[in-house]
Amino acid sequence: MATRHIRASPLRLVDLELDLEVFAGPFDLLLTLILREEIDLLEVDLAEIVVSYIDYLEAKGELDLELATEFLVLIAALLELKSRLMLPAQENIDELLELDPGEAAQELLERLLDAHRYRGAAEHLSGLLAEQSGYRFRSAPLPEHIRKATVPRTDAVYDPARLGKALGSLLTLPEEVEVGHLPQVKISVAERLAHVRTLLKRGSFNFEEAIPRADRVTVAVTVFALLELYKQGELVWDQTEPFGEITVRRCESRTSAWA
Amino acid sequence: MGLTRQIEALLFLSPDPVTADALAEATDAEPEEVQQTLAALRDGYDAEERGLVLRELAGGWVLSSHPEADEAARRLLSRPRTPPLSAAQAETLAIVAYLQPVSRPEIARIRGVNAESATQTLLERGVIEEAGRSQFGATLYRSTDLFLALFGLRSLEDLPDPSAFDPSPEVAAELKERLLAAGDARLPDSDAPTP
Amino acid sequence: MGLTRQIEALLFLSPDPVTADALAEATDAEPEEVQQTLAALRDGYDAEERGLVLRELAGGWVLSSHPEADEAARRLLSRPRTPPLSAAQAETLAIVAYLQPVSRPEIARIRGVNAESATQTLLERGVIEEAGRSQFGATLYRSTDLFLALFGLRSLEDLPDPSAFDPSPEVAAELKERLLAAGDARLPDSDAPTP
Numbered sequence: 001m002a003t004r005h006i007r008a009s010p011l012r013l014v015d016l017e018l019d020l021e022v023f024a025g026p027f028d029l030l031l032t033l034i035l036r037e038e039i040d041l042l043e044v045d046l047a048e049i050v051v052s053y054i055d056y057l058e059a060k061g062e063l064d065l066e067l068a069t070e071f072l073v074l075i076a077a078l079l080e081l082k083s084r085l086m087l088p089a090q091e092n093i094d095e096l097l098e099l100d101p102g103e104a105a106q107e108l109l110e111r112l113l114d115a116h117r118y119r120g121a122a123e124h125l126s127g128l129l130a131e132q133s134g135y136r137f138r139s140a141p142l143p144e145h146i147r148k149a150t151v152p153r154t155d156a157v158y159d160p161a162r163l164g165k166a167l168g169s170l171l172t173l174p175e176e177v178e179v180g181h182l183p184q185v186k187i188s189v190a191e192r193l194a195h196v197r198t199l200l201k202r203g204s205f206n207f208e209e210a211i212p213r214a215d216r217v218t219v220a221v222t223v224f225a226l227l228e229l230y231k232q233g234e235l236v237w238d239q240t241e242p243f244g245e246i247t248v249r250r251c252e253s254r255t256s257a258w259a
Numbered sequence: 260m261g262l263t264r265q266i267e268a269l270l271f272l273s274p275d276p277v278t279a280d281a282l283a284e285a286t287d288a289e290p291e292e293v294q295q296t297l298a299a300l301r302d303g304y305d306a307e308e309r310g311l312v313l314r315e316l317a318g319g320w321v322l323s324s325h326p327e328a329d330e331a332a333r334r335l336l337s338r339p340r341t342p343p344l345s346a347a348q349a350e351t352l353a354i355v356a357y358l359q360p361v362s363r364p365e366i367a368r369i370r371g372v373n374a375e376s377a378t379q380t381l382l383e384r385g386v387i388e389e390a391g392r393s394q395f396g397a398t399l400y401r402s403t404d405l406f407l408a409l410f411g412l413r414s415l416e417d418l419p420d421p422s423a424f425d426p427s428p429e430v431a432a433e434l435k436e437r438l439l440a441a442g443d444a445r446l447p448d449s450d451a452p453t454p
Numbered sequence: 455m456g457l458t459r460q461i462e463a464l465l466f467l468s469p470d471p472v473t474a475d476a477l478a479e480a481t482d483a484e485p486e487e488v489q490q491t492l493a494a495l496r497d498g499y500d501a502e503e504r505g506l507v508l509r510e511l512a513g514g515w516v517l518s519s520h521p522e523a524d525e526a527a528r529r530l531l532s533r534p535r536t537p538p539l540s541a542a543q544a545e546t547l548a549i550v551a552y553l554q555p556v557s558r559p560e561i562a563r564i565r566g567v568n569a570e571s572a573t574q575t576l577l578e579r580g581v582i583e584e585a586g587r588s589q590f591g592a593t594l595y596r597s598t599d600l601f602l603a604l605f606g607l608r609s610l611e612d613l614p615d616p617s618a619f620d621p622s623p624e625v626a627a628e629l630k631e632r633l634l635a636a637g638d639a640r641l642p643d644s645d646a647p648t649p
Contacts, residue, residue: 022375042367043375113431114369120424121357122349125410129344132411134326135312139274140469143518146272146527156606157536160614163605166541166548168619170564171632173639267505268523269530271466277530285530310462327456328463335464335472335480389540398541 016056016071020048027053031074041082050075068189068224076217187218192225200235200250207237207246262288266296276319276408317407318414351377352386355400357421360390362397457483461491471514534600535579546572547581550595551613553630555585557592564633566640 016027022043023030030049033039053071199205207226211219226248229235237248265286269277279297283290297320301313310325324332344352351374354366366374378400381387386406390399407414425431460481464472478488492515496508505520519527539547546569549561561569573595576582581604585596597610607613616629627635 040363040373040375042364043373109431111369113425116426117421117424118350118353118357118369121353121418121421122344122346124419124424125353125356126344126349128410128412132409134329135314135323135411136329136332136463136467137274137321137323137408138271138466138469142272142527142531146524146531154534154600154603156604158539158605160605160607160612161619162539162544163548163551164614164616164619166544167552167616167629167633168621170545170549171616171636172621173636261503264503264505264520265523265526268519269505269527271506271517271519272523272527272531281530285526287526308456308459310459310464311466322466324463324467325459328460331460331464331480331482332467335476336467388537390538392541 016053018049018052020045020052027071027074031078034078041078044078044082046075046078046082049078072189072217072221072224076220187221189221189225189228192218192222193228196222196225196229196248197234200229200248204247204249207248210248262286262292262296263300266293267300270300270313270320270322273321275404276315276317276321278319282320314411315413316411317404321408345377345380347372347374347377348380352381352402352406355381355387356402356406356415356418359401360393360399361401362393362395362399364397366400457481457487457491458495461488462495465495465508465515465517468516471511471516473514476514534604536604540572542567542569542572543575547576547597547601549633550576550582551597551601551610552616553633554596554610555588555594556596557588557590557594559592560634561595564637566637 018024018027018030020030022045023033023039027049030039030044034041034044053075057068196210199210207222211222214222226235226237230237233251235248235250237246239246266282269282269285279293280290282288282297283293286293297313303309304311304313310328312323312325313320314323315321347370350370351366354369355361358365363374363378366378378387382389382400386403386409387400388403390401393399402415406412407417412418461477464477464480474485474488474492477483477492478485481488492508492510496510498504499506499508505523507518507520509516509518542565545565546561549564550556553560558569558573561573573582577584577595581598581601582595583598585594588594601607602609
């Protein structure tokens with residue numbers, strides 16, 4: 001066997017088996033296929049993956065912290081990538097987000113008109129096809145005496161370099177999952193759990209205190225840690241109004257979480 | 260050695276539409292003479308109520324059977340009628356036909372839903388084909404000559420202008436009004452954003 | 455609705471000989487009437503010096519082109535079809551060209567996805583052909599002379615040196631082993647850690 005370059009990776013998501021509309025198999029194979037463009041990310045229902053992951057956690061009955069962190073980072077990267085793919089052109093994202101309602105409506109209107117136009121064209125084509133279906137073309141192999149290969153008269157039409165390039169690309173080892181466009185994430189659920197438990201020693205704290213100047217992934221992982229500790233019965237939280245402050249309180253005993 | 264005989268034989272053997280120039284080259288005849296022969300053959304089939312129809316499609320000349328024989332053909336060959344396109348396939352095909360070369364993400368954007376299986380079916384039916392990659396690396400698609408032949412088109416020019424399918428100005432104005440109203444309803448004032 | 459028209463259309467569409475009885479059933483006509491129509495068509499083609507010949511063979515009636523047009527037909531039709539290669543076809547063809555003889559399971563293992571339809575297309579276009587069986591019974595493939603001609607190569611020795619396109623030249627191993635290893639790395643199996 002030739003030398004194999006197997007990079008050390010904390011990823012152990014092989015266990016997460018997916019059964020999606022467009023793909024069935026382990027999660028990390030899906031990632032590889034998406035990166036190789038064998039599967040179009042637009043076709044993948046990411047919500048289904050999250051549901052599979054939750055089912056998987058449920059079945060396992062325990063939270064693998066490394067795995068949970070990796071999963072959150074990867075699914076966030078996929079979501080961001082997919083949202084970029086769905087927007088018209090990368091450089092227009094900021095512009096689009098800043099559209100006022102009138103402009104946004106105009107943009108949406110353009111798209112609706114486009115959709116309308118091609119639906120009409122589609123009907124026209126379907127009509128043509130039905131109208132033409134009575135005209136049948138002959139499909140038969142050429143008689144042998146006419147088909148006789150004429151290799152000497154064949155001109156070169158393809159470039160041999162195309163074959164070399166195709167082979168070169170097959171020699172490429174798959175890239176590691178690219179999450180470089182996300183802020184460098186050093187956060188893990190384990191670290192957030194420890195952080196929340198430290199804050200809990202005070203008895204209660206405001207959620208904002210747990211995430212000062214944090215990026216979105218950190219906020220998400222912190223919420224994940226809170227959910228886990230809630231499940232364990234170590235804390236409860238209150239929020240009096242939407243978007244209001246969230247107060248997290250320690251539970252003195254396991255049972256009091258359900259009080 | 261009759262030119263008509265040779266041209267009819269060549270048309271019979273050609274699976275795809277063939278140009279008058281290619282026929283002229285193969286028969287070593289003058290292109291004008293070939294054009295006249297083709298027109299005479301076409302008119303002859305028509306006048307003599309033959310089972311063959313000669314038409315100019317997909318940039319060339321091609322023989323087909325007469326539609327009047329379609330029912331008998333279905334009985335004899337137990338081949339179903341050309342399967343119609345699903346709505347998704349027809350929309351995808353229309354977008355490819357008008358905007359080619361076009362990538363799948365673009366098709367999905369216009370349709371508002373993904374185009375995976377429709378694209379796959381159209382590829383298998385041979386009415387669209389790959390046409391290189393976009394600058395972002397997505398596969399591009401274009402229509403094929405088979406598309407033109409099956410849809411009775413001489414070239415893409417035969418497709419009507421897509422603006423023919425635009426909604427009337429009244430309908431467009433109404434759509435716009437409804438969109439604006441929906442936008443306003445979503446943002447009643449600035450200090451109470453809804454998730 | 456002319457019987458002649460229908461019979462001619464059916465003969466045109468049938469690549470194989472078809473019996474008069476089958477034609478009678480498809481057209482809902484009397485067998486004798488069909489027999490007469492067939493004979494009239496045959497004599498008509500002959501008398502009018504058409505490009506078609508109708509013959510009764512053992513199995514039934516079959517249309518063919520007139521032999522006088524054979525030379526022109528060869529000029530027109532014996533050229534290979536050379537549409538642009540898709541990415542999947544180029545990859546599959548490269549694997550066969552460099553590693554021949556090579557089996558389809560190996561091609562699939564190197565590409566990380568199955569090679570069914572690409573292999574089929576390359577076979578149909580005549581650029582690859584079967585070359586016996588592997589020891590495990592899988593069909594082996596090799597490239598053809600037509601492949602060499604279409605790529606302007608005098609022999610397989612003239613294939614470009616893959617190291618010129620090789621992203622990992624430091625790995626010293628046989629090309630085939632490296633391709634298989636890279637393929638495996640793309641498709642993790644149960645006992646290998648995931649890249």
